[in-house]
Amino acid sequence: GVTQSPTHLIKTRGQQVTLRCSSQSGHNTVSWYQQALGQGPQFIFQYYRKEENGRGNFPPRFSGLQFPNDSSELNVNALELDDSALYLCASSFGEDNEQFFGPGTRLTVL
Amino acid sequence: AQSVTQLDSQVPVFEEAPVELRCNYSSSVSVYLFWYVQYPNQGLQLLLKYLSGSTLVKGINGFEAEFNKSQTSFHLRKPSVHISDTAEYFCAVSDSGGGADGLTFGKGTHLIIQP
Numbered sequence: 001g002v003t004q005s006p007t008h009l010i011k012t013r014g015q016q017v018t019l020r021c022s023s024q025s026g027h028n029t030v031s032w033y034q035q036a037l038g039q040g041p042q043f044i045f046q047y048y049r050k051e052e053n054g055r056g057n058f059p060p061r062f063s064g065l066q067f068p069n070d071s072s073e074l075n076v077n078a079l080e081l082d083d084s085a086l087y088l089c090a091s092s093f094g095e096d097n098e099q100f101f102g103p104g105t106r107l108t109v110l
Numbered sequence: 111a112q113s114v115t116q117l118d119s120q121v122p123v124f125e126e127a128p129v130e131l132r133c134n135y136s137s138s139v140s141v142y143l144f145w146y147v148q149y150p151n152q153g154l155q156l157l158l159k160y161l162s163g164s165t166l167v168k169g170i171n172g173f174e175a176e177f178n179k180s181q182t183s184f185h186l187r188k189p190s191v192h193i194s195d196t197a198e199y200f201c202a203v204s205d206s207g208g209g210a211d212g213l214t215f216g217k218g219t220h221l222i223i224q225p
Contacts, residue, residue: 054210096142104152
């Protein structure tokens, strides 16, 4: 399945953070979501064959990478207090957009 | 732009009673529809999905949902709930053209099963 690391992370405002994800084997698309407390997940962006091919309403300080070995990263620069959330990685294959989610990384920004 | 409305933020139900969780969506294009469940401190697990064909979709754990295009709804039902069904349930939509814009989720419905 999809795995994510670390499980929890605490950062201070202004710092940078990198979250990691390992997609399900054979999946060529990875998406990242931000889930604030008590809310539904919000789409950050999607990578297909190492290229960003879709983006939600998030600023450029949210960036990503997708690697050939089914792993990916979410990078967030200049952290703000409102970035505190659960970050979910999801992988998929094919056009039906069924996404398989990892357990998430809980980011706290102080 | 797509949007999803889950009309109830919380639904309390007695054990072994039936339940319906409501979901309405707004989209100008043909869509795929999904229901996910999230247990505390975990990621999301797919319950069922509608892509095309029969409007009644059966999923895991005894859940089913009905797609109603005229009412733009995709309500989730279970005839008899168990304590283990206590969780957060999310309805999601994507357009059927490849999904590069990801899934759009509702705010979720907290299903509370009372003994």
